[in-house]
Amino acid sequence: MKKILLLGGTGFIGSSIAEQLVRRGDAVIIPTRNRERARHLLTLPTVELVNADVHDGAQLDSLVRKQDAVINLIGILHGDFERVHVTLPRAVAEACARHRVPRLIHMSALNAGAGDRAPSAYLQSRGRGEAAVRAVADQTPSLKLTIFQPSVVFGQDDRFLNLFADLLRFSPFVPLGSPHAQFQPVWVEDVARAMVMCLDNPATYGMTYPLVGPDVVTLRELLERVMAATGHRRLILPLGPALSGLQALIFEHLPGKLITRDNVRSMSIPNTASMPFPAVFGHAHSLGDIAPAYLSASLGRARYSALRSAAGRKS
Numbered sequence: 186m187k188k189i190l191l192l193g194g195t196g197f198i199g200s201s202i203a204e205q206l207v208r209r210g211d212a213v214i215i216p217t218r219n220r221e222r223a224r225h226l227l228t229l230p231t232v233e234l235v236n237a238d239v240h241d242g243a244q245l246d247s248l249v250r251k252q253d254a255v256i257n258l259i260g261i262l263h264g265d266f267e268r269v270h271v272t273l274p275r276a277v278a279e280a281c282a283r284h285r286v287p288r289l290i291h292m293s294a295l296n297a298g299a300g301d302r303a304p305s306a307y308l309q310s311r312g313r314g315e316a317a318v319r320a321v322a323d324q325t326p327s328l329k330l331t332i333f334q335p336s337v338v339f340g341q342d343d344r345f346l347n348l349f350a351d352l353l354r355f356s357p358f359v360p361l362g363s364p365h366a367q368f369q370p371v372w373v374e375d376v377a378r379a380m381v382m383c384l385d386n387p388a389t390y391g392m393t394y395p396l397v398g399p400d401v402v403t404l405r406e407l408l409e410r411v412m413a414a415t416g417h418r419r420l421i422l423p424l425g426p427a428l429s430g431l432q433a434l435i436f437e438h439l440p441g442k443l444i445t446r447d448n449v450r451s452m453s454i455p456n457t458a459s460m461p462f463p464a465v466f467g468h469a470h471s472l473g474d475i476a477p478a479y480l481s482a483s484l485g486r487a488r489y490s491a492l493r494s495a496a497g498r499k500s
């Protein structure tokens with residue numbers, strides 16, 4: 186049984202990784218800012234969910250101490266990128282070095298490699314974060330680092346295709362910003378498997394792996410696939426660059442910030458990779474193999490909860 190600290194383990198990808206680690210028999214510690222919101226993880230037998238502020242040096246030190254490996258998944262799409270994508274990863278790597286933790290897995294994003302040449306503040310911060318953890322690992326022979334850079338990740342609880350499915354339910358048309366943006370969606374279980382498999386594989390030490398699925402699709406094609414899976418055919422209104430920026434500007438001022446101008450800038454370069462999913466982690470599933478089943482099931486769940494609320498019952 187290995188002891189693994191899973192930072193960001195309460196999220197979409199983290200929950201899949203936690204399940205796969207538990208299946209291997211590992212003991213997993215997951216810090217969170219809100220234990221109540223992450224109750225779904227409490228059913229996993231070898232997971233310990235703890236309230237913690239990982240930005241606090243002393244708390245981070247006590248979490249990292251005596252672990253066999255640390256996986257850092259913490260990331261944001263808007264907000265203080267420097268703090269979350271650069272300062273925190275550097276502090277995590279330094280804590281690993283101080284406590285002689287032998288293994289660090291760092292989650293980044295596709296196109297982060299472009300560093301300060303990247304088109305968005307998000308991608309630039311991802312590049313600086315990678316450089317920061319690499320610098321610590323380069324100075325620390327006992328610390329073996331592996332970095333992952335996924336394209337957009339899909340799966341039953343994703344916030345991307347499911348968001349499209351929700352929009353389609355309520356709107357007769359969809360004004361779509363950045364319709365030609367290209368992605369290579371990768372399944373959450375394939376991402377989780379890669380991150381878990383690499384833990385014990387020396388061939389992955391020091392490596393940076395882009396993680397992509399087999400399909401290259403535009404944002405418009407993704408929306409069309411969601412329409413086909415849910416049976417909600419709607420009019421798509423593709424927006425040009427200026428209107429895509431304006432749409433994002435409006436959303437930036439709404440709660441939840443569905444999209445920001447910085448997100449639009451990230452999408453101005455293809456979110457695709459020249460190499461396929463790394464063979465060392467097996468084979469990546471296609472969007473068509475996985476997404477239609479959960480998207481049509483979400484339709485069923487939405488109908489069921491609408492019927493329940495129409496009948497005045499809580500879901």
Ligand SMILES: NC(=O)c1ccc[n+]([C@@H]2O[C@H](COP(=O)([O-])OP(=O)(O)OC[C@H]3O[C@@H](n4cnc5c(N)ncnc54)[C@H](OP(=O)(O)O)[C@@H]3O)[C@@H](O)[C@H]2O)c1
Pocket residue numbers: 192193194195196197198199216217218219223239258259260261269292293294295334335336337338339
């Ligand atoms: N999903 C994708 O399509 C995709 C694609 C490429 C890269 N990635 C990267 O993969 C990682 C995981 O993605 P995800 O979709 O699983 O994200 P997610 O569902 O939003 O989960 C993010 C996790 O990070 C923690 N977190 C967020 N902001 C934090 C902060 N300021 N301080 C401390 N903890 C914070 C949250 O923990 P609590 O709220 O419990 O504290 C949560 O567990 C992220 O780094 C993301 O950028 C994701």
